[in-house]
Amino acid sequence: MSTGDLDPNDWNSFRAEAHKMLDKSIDKMENVNTGRVWSPVPQTLRNKFEENLPLAGSSANNIISEILPYGVGNTHPRFFGWVHGAGTPSGVIADIASASMNVNAGGRDHIAPVIEKQVLSWCLEIMGMPKGGSGLIVSGTSIATIIAMKVARDQKIKGSRKKGISQTQLVGYTSEQSHSCIKQAFDILGLGTEALRVVKCNKNFEIDLESLKKLIAQDKLNGLIPFCVVGTAGAVNMGAIDDLEGIASIAKSEDLWFHVDGAFGAAALLGKLAYERLSGISLADSLAFDFHKWFQVNYEAGCVLFKDEASHRASFSDRAEYLRGSERGLAGGDFWAVDYGPELSRGFRSLKVWAHLKEHGVEALGNSIDRNIKLAKYLEKRIHNEDCLISMAPTPLNINCFRFIPNLNLAIEKLDKINEEIVILLQERGIAVPSTTRINNQIAIRVNITNHRTQESDLDILVDAILEIGHELTKK
Amino acid sequence: MSTGDLDPNDWNSFRAEAHKMLDKSIDKMENVNTGRVWSPVPQTLRNKFEENLPLAGSSANNIISEILPYGVGNTHPRFFGWVHGAGTPSGVIADIASASMNVNAGGRDHIAPVIEKQVLSWCLEIMGMPKGGSGLIVSGTSIATIIAMKVARDQKIKGSRKKGISQTQLVGYTSEQSHSCIKQAFDILGLGTEALRVVKCNKNFEIDLESLKKLIAQDKLNGLIPFCVVGTAGAVNMGAIDDLEGIASIAKSEDLWFHVDGAFGAAALLGKLAYERLSGISLADSLAFDFHKWFQVNYEAGCVLFKDEASHRASFSDRAEYLRGSERGLAGGDFWAVDYGPELSRGFRSLKVWAHLKEHGVEALGNSIDRNIKLAKYLEKRIHNEDCLISMAPTPLNINCFRFIPNLNLAIEKLDKINEEIVILLQERGIAVPSTTRINNQIAIRVNITNHRTQESDLDILVDAILEIGHELTKK
Numbered sequence: 001m002s003t004g005d006l007d008p009n010d011w012n013s014f015r016a017e018a019h020k021m022l023d024k025s026i027d028k029m030e031n032v033n034t035g036r037v038w039s040p041v042p043q044t045l046r047n048k049f050e051e052n053l054p055l056a057g058s059s060a061n062n063i064i065s066e067i068l069p070y071g072v073g074n075t076h077p078r079f080f081g082w083v084h085g086a087g088t089p090s091g092v093i094a095d096i097a098s099a100s101m102n103v104n105a106g107g108r109d110h111i112a113p114v115i116e117k118q119v120l121s122w123c124l125e126i127m128g129m130p131k132g133g134s135g136l137i138v139s140g141t142s143i144a145t146i147i148a149m150k151v152a153r154d155q156k157i158k159g160s161r162k163k164g165i166s167q168t169q170l171v172g173y174t175s176e177q178s179h180s181c182i183k184q185a186f187d188i189l190g191l192g193t194e195a196l197r198v199v200k201c202n203k204n205f206e207i208d209l210e211s212l213k214k215l216i217a218q219d220k221l222n223g224l225i226p227f228c229v230v231g232t233a234g235a236v237n238m239g240a241i242d243d244l245e246g247i248a249s250i251a252k253s254e255d256l257w258f259h260v261d262g263a264f265g266a267a268a269l270l271g272k273l274a275y276e277r278l279s280g281i282s283l284a285d286s287l288a289f290d291f292h293k294w295f296q297v298n299y300e301a302g303c304v305l306f307k308d309e310a311s312h313r314a315s316f317s318d319r320a321e322y323l324r325g326s327e328r329g330l331a332g333g334d335f336w337a338v339d340y341g342p343e344l345s346r347g348f349r350s351l352k353v354w355a356h357l358k359e360h361g362v363e364a365l366g367n368s369i370d371r372n373i374k375l376a377k378y379l380e381k382r383i384h385n386e387d388c389l390i391s392m393a394p395t396p397l398n399i400n401c402f403r404f405i406p407n408l409n410l411a412i413e414k415l416d417k418i419n420e421e422i423v424i425l426l427q428e429r430g431i432a433v434p435s436t437t438r439i440n441n442q443i444a445i446r447v448n449i450t451n452h453r454t455q456e457s458d459l460d461i462l463v464d465a466i467l468e469i470g471h472e473l474t475k476k
Numbered sequence: 477m478s479t480g481d482l483d484p485n486d487w488n489s490f491r492a493e494a495h496k497m498l499d500k501s502i503d504k505m506e507n508v509n510t511g512r513v514w515s516p517v518p519q520t521l522r523n524k525f526e527e528n529l530p531l532a533g534s535s536a537n538n539i540i541s542e543i544l545p546y547g548v549g550n551t552h553p554r555f556f557g558w559v560h561g562a563g564t565p566s567g568v569i570a571d572i573a574s575a576s577m578n579v580n581a582g583g584r585d586h587i588a589p590v591i592e593k594q595v596l597s598w599c600l601e602i603m604g605m606p607k608g609g610s611g612l613i614v615s616g617t618s619i620a621t622i623i624a625m626k627v628a629r630d631q632k633i634k635g636s637r638k639k640g641i642s643q644t645q646l647v648g649y650t651s652e653q654s655h656s657c658i659k660q661a662f663d664i665l666g667l668g669t670e671a672l673r674v675v676k677c678n679k680n681f682e683i684d685l686e687s688l689k690k691l692i693a694q695d696k697l698n699g700l701i702p703f704c705v706v707g708t709a710g711a712v713n714m715g716a717i718d719d720l721e722g723i724a725s726i727a728k729s730e731d732l733w734f735h736v737d738g739a740f741g742a743a744a745l746l747g748k749l750a751y752e753r754l755s756g757i758s759l760a761d762s763l764a765f766d767f768h769k770w771f772q773v774n775y776e777a778g779c780v781l782f783k784d785e786a787s788h789r790a791s792f793s794d795r796a797e798y799l800r801g802s803e804r805g806l807a808g809g810d811f812w813a814v815d816y817g818p819e820l821s822r823g824f825r826s827l828k829v830w831a832h833l834k835e836h837g838v839e840a841l842g843n844s845i846d847r848n849i850k851l852a853k854y855l856e857k858r859i860h861n862e863d864c865l866i867s868m869a870p871t872p873l874n875i876n877c878f879r880f881i882p883n884l885n886l887a888i889e890k891l892d893k894i895n896e897e898i899v900i901l902l903q904e905r906g907i908a909v910p911s912t913t914r915i916n917n918q919i920a921i922r923v924n925i926t927n928h929r930t931q932e933s934d935l936d937i938l939v940d941a942i943l944e945i946g947h948e949l950t951k952k
Binding site: 001002003005007011023029030038040041045049051053058061065068073074082090093096101103104108109111115118125139140141146162164165167168179184186187190194237290298299300302319320321322323324328329330331343344345346351357358360362364368424427428438451452453 | 478576636827835928
């Protein structure tokens with residue numbers, strides 16, 4: 001029986017405590033459809049986290065039980081904010097195992113790299129990328145994008161890992177609807193955000209290919225070095241999917257790295273409804289996407305994939321002496337994550353992703369995604385049928401952006417305020433959680449459906465409440 | 477009762493499965509002292525992870541149960557490889573709760589930022605850093621170092637976030653014993669690894685301050701711009717602690733950012749034995765360290781801390797329109813992690829760190845660390861008393877580097893091979909897991925003690941086995 005300094009004194013009572021927490025957690029998950037979507041954290045609970053540094057230990061479990069209702073709300077069927085996955089209960093089982101194993105998945109020869117390699121091979125297949133490609137499971141698309149852009153940068157400037165980039169002005173391209181993580185990657189990698197050229201969009205919020213070509217030509221004339229173009233598969237504001245084949249063809253003729261940001265959208269390759277529009281992902285040099293969004297894996301897990309293993313590895317591999325591998329023993333193994341990304345110590349994320357794909361199978365995951373896309377169409381119709389609701393953007397995938405306009409004479413700023421207030425009141429009353437964004441410089445109510453629990457009836461409740469609150473606000 | 481597409485059809489049987497996995501996991505943890513330290517993954521188990529992409533779902537739980545014995549081995553009391561924490565069973569309870577909550581801790585107003593702020597405030601206090609400082613919980617020191625070095629870079633070159641660094645040649649400094657993650661941060665940030673000047677060490681493997689001063693002066697003469705110096709609190713090879721006060725004073729007079737890499741060593745501020753030598757950490761502009769090493773939090777969790785909140789925030793804050801905060805509702809909240817680091821979607825790591833500090837208290841954590849330091853002294857004595865074992869470096873903290881030398885006439889290369897083989901055989905036979913490194917260009921057996929379960933008897937077993945295997949190999 002283990003008697004480490006920090007092991008339980010009484011294993012039976014520890015076991016009972018753990019089972020108690022598990023039951024409470026399952027109770028919460030089983031009843032996730034009921035009650036408020038989001039509840040502000042009560043001051044009394046906040047106060048429990050303003051303690052002095054604990055010198056002596058004391059049980060944390062009662063307080064942990066108390067916090068269960070005060071998460072983001074994304075497990076609830078009427079959570080439509082930003083792009084959050086809803087997760088699944090089955091993920092808890094994998095997390096119990098990985099917590100008890102306490103594996104460092106940064107390298108070496110044990111079960112974690114075996115499972116990670118399997119997951120990456122499945123993902124290359126799902127995304128239509130070459131079998132010989134490579135990848136890495138990461139915390140999410142933000143880190144995945146930094147990894148991908150670094151590889152693109154290093155491929156263009158030979159020697160950049162050693163010499164830095166102080167002698168070169170690289171430039172890259174993406175649309176004005178692309179995600180801020182791309183800009184951030186340019187910032188972190190030393191390129192500067194101004195080196196990311198923002199290409200304007202067509203009326204469907206997709207990158208305008210003619211503008212892209214013109215910008216590239218102009219930058220070349222000015223002596224700059226174009227190195228990559230980033231296509232978006234599911235823009236965060238309203239779900240636009242760029243013409244990925246079109247971008248791929250320009251990237252090829254201009255010798256640019258072609259990266260796809262498929263943070264949530266790439267998952268729709270699992271389903272049928274958006275499959276064709278996304279199939280250009282297979283042409284990418286690199287792809288970033290999240291498991292914790294539309295795949296419904298619990299937070300956090302994302303992925304970066306590469307067409308060419310050698311260039312991926314060339315940007316990260318450089319082990320220190322104390323990490324040198326050997327042919328036998330624990331320092332063996334043929335997949336060291338540290339050769340493919342910046343993290344040396346890493347948790348066992350691959351287990352929950354593998355278990356999720358195995359437990360549910362990709363058909364069920366795809367059906368769930370397709371059902372979300374159909375729900376967005378259902379909501380589109382409901383918006384169309386309501387006089388006071390005006391759609392602000394097309395709904396190519398799973399996101400509806402619209403606006404409550406009770407009276408066409410109201411000023412734009414007044415309408416902005418009303419729509420912002422509707423969203424806040426929906427949240428504060430616990431009815432639903434949409435978020436807001438700006439479309440063509442006007443505030444829109446934004447409803448993102450990446451939740452396998454959402455039903456048509458949830459959207460009806462949402463629309464009815466928007467109308468009710470909207471009228472309540474304008475009658476004041 | 478929840479009926480999402482991916483929720484259990486039968487909640488009772490799901491509940492039973494989850495409890496079964498929990499019992500198996502606790503059985504494993506309770507018996508962690510027994511059996512082999514590391515076991516290679518059997519081919520039959522590997523084969524189970526070479527399946528085709530699963531179209532239909534099927535239970536993953538039996539296979540998950542099978543993998544439990546095939547982790548890294550770092551939970552076992554005779555694991556001494558690299559620098560791995562051993563973790564604690566109590567962490568499993570926090571992970572059950574956070575998996576079921578499925579929180580995205582990237583921002584907004586819910587319980588996760590409340591808890592993260594509390595943990596960061598405790599950490600600032602533990603490290604002796606100013607109350608008004610800031611920080612972020614991250615995956616580990618590698619990402620923490622990238623964040624810290626980016627802030628240092630951006631402080632020196634105004635406008636670097638937008639304009640990049642193509643017009644400037646920054647240089648930074650660290651000792652030849654410092655960790656490879658610092659070099660990597662220079663690579664990722666576009667500075668290039670050659671911009672990290674490697675300062676030689678004194679005979680105790682600590683940075684030589686005179687050499688540091690000379691290098692800075694020379695670089696300035698050459699028109700380069702020194703921007704930071706990185707001190708090491710616990711070097712990975714043998715635990716050296718740089719003269720942190722000395723570095724701080726040079727940093728001050730040269731206007732350099734002072735970063736401390738305290739990946740595992742900073743934790744020893746919780747104890748008494750190394751407290752004084754580490755107290756210079758309080759002078760740092762930034763500090764990176766891991767919770768999953770000597771703090772014994774389960775993988776993965778690390779931290780970056782800053783003296784000055786404003787400069788930390790200035791390097792990361794830049795929210796997109798759809799992430800704009802509001803004063804009320806879920807989009808409120810006064811701590812958005814996305815303003816302090818690169819990850820937008822983030823799991824609920826702060827919960828397990830908070831629960832760990834609360835459950836054990838910092839005194840017990842500090843005692844456990846001090847006991848490890850004493851065990852390293854015990855091992856030092858045992859090495860000293862054995863004719864065939866030669867110490868290769870001092871043991872300032874918790875790491876012993878030594879070499880089996882049965883016969884002084886053996887060539888260095890021959891001894892390298894023997895010592896490498898000893899380590900591999902110890903691992904393959906399941907007896908213990910030390911690792912190897914190079915000290916003064918010779919292979920050393922490296923025993924790192926960051927494990928709250930290790931006892932003197934474990935070190936005796938280790939030394940006896942090293943001698944036995946060593947003689948076995950040299951008699952061949």
